[in-house]
Amino acid sequence: xxxxxxxxxxxxxxxxxxxxxxxxxxxxxxxxxxxxxxxxxxxxxxxxxxxxxxxxxxxxxxxxxxxxxxxxxxxxxxxxxxxxxxxxxxxxxxxxxxxxxxxxxxxxxxxxxxxxxxxxxxxxxxxxxxxxxxxxxxxxxxxxxxxxxxxxxxxxxxxxxxxxxxxxxxxx
Numbered sequence: 001x002x003x004x005x006x007x008x009x010x011x012x013x014x015x016x017x018x019x020x021x022x023x024x025x026x027x028x029x030x031x032x033x034x035x036x037x038x039x040x041x042x043x044x045x046x047x048x049x050x051x052x053x054x055x056x057x058x059x060x061x062x063x064x065x066x067x068x069x070x071x072x073x074x075x076x077x078x079x080x081x082x083x084x085x086x087x088x089x090x091x092x093x094x095x096x097x098x099x100x101x102x103x104x105x106x107x108x109x110x111x112x113x114x115x116x117x118x119x120x121x122x123x124x125x126x127x128x129x130x131x132x133x134x135x136x137x138x139x140x141x142x143x144x145x146x147x148x149x150x151x152x153x154x155x156x157x158x159x160x161x162x163x164x165x166x167x168x169x170x171x172x
Contacts, residue, residue, distance in 0.1 A: 007070055010070060014046060015042070015044055015046030016043065017045060022044075023058050023060055023061055024074070025075070027056040028058070029055065030055050031054075032052060032054050033055065034052055034053075034089050035051050039051065042068040043067055044067040044068075044075065045068070052086050052090070053066045054067050054068070054069065054071075069085075072085075095160075096157065096161075096164075102114060107122055112152065112156070115137060117163050119136055119166075120135050121133070121159040121160075123159065126148060127148070128148050129149050129155075131144070131145040132155045132158055133145065134163060134166070143162060
């Protein structure tokens, strides 16, 4: 099965593509998620193990389906949009893998800080671990991390994930 492309699985009517009562068009992607590695099966073709999960919703289907890129593109009738979302997630994952090793400056209070993606991130030690703040550049409002993390790098990654959520909310 590993040599079979997702396109061929769609064309062959694998999984829910051949199930009665499952719409093939008119779906909307409501979220996309990076699992970090391929680890779940596409719920539409039921044949591909996927890493980047497109959460698809349809007004005539009661369940939100977690699917791969090609199935998502066919379901919404826009393969380019699905591929663009997938590429964006791949780029973000690559950037996240380099995040902690970037050149962080030291603030006047002695804390690691960085400006990236329109935000200023500062990580700092507090009781029982590390925390982070994220603030928009040129804007108002500081988002204070509510959790403590065992290491500075875990706090940095939590801040990166918060920026990703904020960007996704602003683009959605």
